[in-house]
Amino acid sequence: MASEKYIKIEELKVIKNTPDAVFEGMKAVSGWRSGKMVTEQEYDATEQKFLNAPIGGGDKNV
Secondary structure (H helix, E strand, C coil): CCCCCCHHHHHHHHHHHHHHHHHHHHHHHHCCCCCCCEEEEHHHHHHHHHHHHCCCCCCCCC
Protein backbone atom coordinates (compact mmCIF):
# COMPACT_ATOMS: atom_id res chain seq x y z
CA MET A 1 0.00 0.00 0.00
CA ALA A 2 1.44 3.37 -1.00
CA SER A 3 1.79 5.86 1.81
CA GLU A 4 -0.23 9.03 1.49
CA LYS A 5 1.54 12.37 1.42
CA TYR A 6 0.82 14.59 4.40
CA ILE A 7 0.99 18.36 3.88
CA LYS A 8 0.55 21.25 6.30
CA ILE A 9 -2.91 22.73 6.08
CA GLU A 10 -1.44 26.18 5.52
CA GLU A 11 0.34 24.91 2.41
CA LEU A 12 -2.84 23.31 1.09
CA LYS A 13 -4.70 26.58 1.72
CA VAL A 14 -2.30 28.35 -0.64
CA ILE A 15 -2.24 25.53 -3.22
CA LYS A 16 -6.03 25.33 -3.30
CA ASN A 17 -6.58 29.10 -2.98
CA THR A 18 -8.94 28.60 -0.04
CA PRO A 19 -10.41 31.91 1.19
CA ASP A 20 -9.37 32.92 4.72
CA ALA A 21 -12.90 32.73 6.13
CA VAL A 22 -13.43 29.22 4.75
CA PHE A 23 -10.03 28.06 6.00
CA GLU A 24 -10.64 29.39 9.51
CA GLY A 25 -14.10 27.81 9.55
CA MET A 26 -12.63 24.48 8.48
CA LYS A 27 -10.09 24.70 11.29
CA ALA A 28 -12.75 25.57 13.85
CA VAL A 29 -15.22 22.80 13.05
CA SER A 30 -12.52 20.17 12.58
CA GLY A 31 -10.47 21.08 15.64
CA TRP A 32 -7.42 21.68 13.46
CA ARG A 33 -4.59 23.82 14.79
CA SER A 34 -1.90 25.65 12.85
CA GLY A 35 0.72 23.25 11.54
CA LYS A 36 -1.68 20.29 11.29
CA MET A 37 -0.70 17.89 8.55
CA VAL A 38 -3.36 16.14 6.48
CA THR A 39 -3.66 14.44 3.12
CA GLU A 40 -5.02 16.39 0.18
CA GLN A 41 -8.02 14.07 0.17
CA GLU A 42 -8.76 14.79 3.85
CA TYR A 43 -8.43 18.55 3.22
CA ASP A 44 -10.80 18.41 0.24
CA ALA A 45 -13.38 16.36 2.16
CA THR A 46 -13.26 18.76 5.11
CA GLU A 47 -13.64 21.76 2.82
CA GLN A 48 -16.67 20.25 1.09
CA LYS A 49 -18.31 19.31 4.40
CA PHE A 50 -17.78 22.85 5.66
CA LEU A 51 -19.07 24.50 2.48
CA ASN A 52 -22.14 22.24 2.32
CA ALA A 53 -23.06 22.60 6.01
CA PRO A 54 -26.19 24.58 6.83
CA ILE A 55 -25.68 28.18 7.89
CA GLY A 56 -26.02 28.49 11.65
CA GLY A 57 -24.35 25.17 12.44
CA GLY A 58 -27.40 22.95 12.12
CA ASP A 59 -25.22 19.94 11.30
CA LYS A 60 -22.93 19.15 14.22
CA ASN A 61 -21.31 16.26 12.29
CA VAL A 62 -19.23 18.44 9.99
